[in-house]
Amino acid sequence: MEGLVYARMTPRVSFQAVPSLNYRLCHPFKRSIPATVMVVGRGRTLSVRPIRAQQPETKDGAAEKEEAADVLKVKEWEVGMLQDEVAASQGISIRRRPQTGSPVHYVGPFEFRLQNEGNTPSNILEEIIWHKDKEVSELKERRPLYALKKALDDAPPTRDFIGALKAAHQRTGLPGLIAEVKKASPSRGILRENFDPVEIAKGYEKGGAACISVLTDKKYFQGSFENLEAIRGAGVKCPLLCKEFILDAWQIYYARTKGADAILLIAAVLPNLDIRYMTKICMMLGMAALVEVHDEREMDRVLGIEGVELIGINNRNLETFEVDIGNTKKLLEGDRGQRIREKGIIVVGESGLFTPDDINYVQEAGVKAVLVGESIVKQDDPAKGITGLFGRDISFVTLT
Numbered sequence: 001m002e003g004l005v006y007a008r009m010t011p012r013v014s015f016q017a018v019p020s021l022n023y024r025l026c027h028p029f030k031r032s033i034p035a036t037v038m039v040v041g042r043g044r045t046l047s048v049r050p051i052r053a054q055q056p057e058t059k060d061g062a063a064e065k066e067e068a069a070d071v072l073k074v075k076e077w078e079v080g081m082l083q084d085e086v087a088a089s090q091g092i093s094i095r096r097r098p099q100t101g102s103p104v105h106y107v108g109p110f111e112f113r114l115q116n117e118g119n120t121p122s123n124i125l126e127e128i129i130w131h132k133d134k135e136v137s138e139l140k141e142r143r144p145l146y147a148l149k150k151a152l153d154d155a156p157p158t159r160d161f162i163g164a165l166k167a168a169h170q171r172t173g174l175p176g177l178i179a180e181v182k183k184a185s186p187s188r189g190i191l192r193e194n195f196d197p198v199e200i201a202k203g204y205e206k207g208g209a210a211c212i213s214v215l216t217d218k219k220y221f222q223g224s225f226e227n228l229e230a231i232r233g234a235g236v237k238c239p240l241l242c243k244e245f246i247l248d249a250w251q252i253y254y255a256r257t258k259g260a261d262a263i264l265l266i267a268a269v270l271p272n273l274d275i276r277y278m279t280k281i282c283m284m285l286g287m288a289a290l291v292e293v294h295d296e297r298e299m300d301r302v303l304g305i306e307g308v309e310l311i312g313i314n315n316r317n318l319e320t321f322e323v324d325i326g327n328t329k330k331l332l333e334g335d336r337g338q339r340i341r342e343k344g345i346i347v348v349g350e351s352g353l354f355t356p357d358d359i360n361y362v363q364e365a366g367v368k369a370v371l372v373g374e375s376i377v378k379q380d381d382p383a384k385g386i387t388g389l390f391g392r393d394i395s396f397v398t399l400t
């Protein structure tokens with residue numbers, strides 16, 4: 001049902017909210033507006049309670065600071081809206097951050113809690129992105145890009161991620177394996193209780209993995225950059241993919257300082273220009289970019305972006321968690337497959353691969369590499385897990 005709420009706004013109100021199509025606040029950022037706040041929309045809850053005393057009218061240092069913070073918020077909001085508009089024009093439905101700010105708003109002595117479409121994520125991927133956006137802003141404040149760039153000099157040298165996949169494929173005649181170090185996931189919960197990332201990575205290397213993917217997100221995957229650093233520091237030679245939700249170039253530099261050789265770029269989240277720009281940064285840093293797609297539209301977008309050398313087809317829909325390995329085949333059929341071959345792009349089949357038949361199926365569809373987590377990380381002996389996945393020991397296989 002449509003809700004219509006009018007509330008009197010007292011002078012010198014600092015507003016955190018932003019307007020959206022569904023939720024309109026008159027002049028949300030202007031302070032000292034003797035205005036009426038109007039909230040219009042569907043299915044939202046509103047609670048009001050007094051929380052603080054009225055602020056004085058005089059413009060002291062604190063008030064000025066607050067005003068400056070408001071101006072910054074307006075700018076951030078404008079940039080965010082512009083990003084979302086560009087993204088939407090490319091069919092990206094994942095919004096970068098809540099359009100109406102946090103559900104909590106302060107109006108004079110009152111706190112409002114407004115739950116609406118603008119501040120409630122529509123699926124798990126959007127929830128992850130909103131969380132990540134905040135996390136990255138805070139990290140950037142603590143360690144700005146110039147400081148990070150200095151730290152690059154101390155980073156371990158990069159290793160050739162794509163080269164390792166190609167070499168493994170040539171050596172075995174099978175898809176090169178990117179084996180994933182993954183403790184938990186939103187769709188599967190905890191995958192492995194006794195989780196020692198270094199031991200698992202060493203097991204993968206012993207079992208014949210070409211590259212290793214390390215989940216670094218803490219909140220949703222129980223991963224960390226410490227894991228990435230520890231694996232690199234332990235002498236594992238396989239090139240490392242930093243499996244993160246990258247939204248900002250800052251994260252690429254950060255991943256490099258922690259020893260990453262490749263990063264993931266998700267087309268469901270990043271507009272074309274971001275992918276292009278971030279791919280260039282990777283090239284500059286000697287890293288690879290695995291650009292992940294899930295449907296035809298994303299594949300077509302990514303095929304139009306210059307500089308993309310590695311495309312991952314995720315068989316998991318990150319919004320619904322549905323897994324279908326037929327997705328890899330579907331996206332490689334016809335003209336698309338042809339264009340990919342002409343461009344010399346390496347395709348990685350990702351998610352939901354458990355058996356030699358699955359590997360065979362995606363290989364026949366045209367992939368030269370696979371990214372596998374659950375089916376091997378769950379095995380007591382990850383090296384044996386790889387043997388089970390391929391139906392033979394790939395650590396020694398060499399084509400004659």
Ligand SMILES: O=C(O)c1ccccc1NCC(=O)[C@H](O)[C@H](O)COP(=O)(O)O
Pocket residue numbers: 124125180182185186187188314316318321350351352353371372373374375
């Ligand atoms: O796995 C999830 O639940 C998930 C949820 C939201 C975003 C990403 C998610 N997973 C990332 C992946 O796609 C997988 O970690 C990777 O492809 C390996 O998949 P699997 O072999 O099925 O573990």
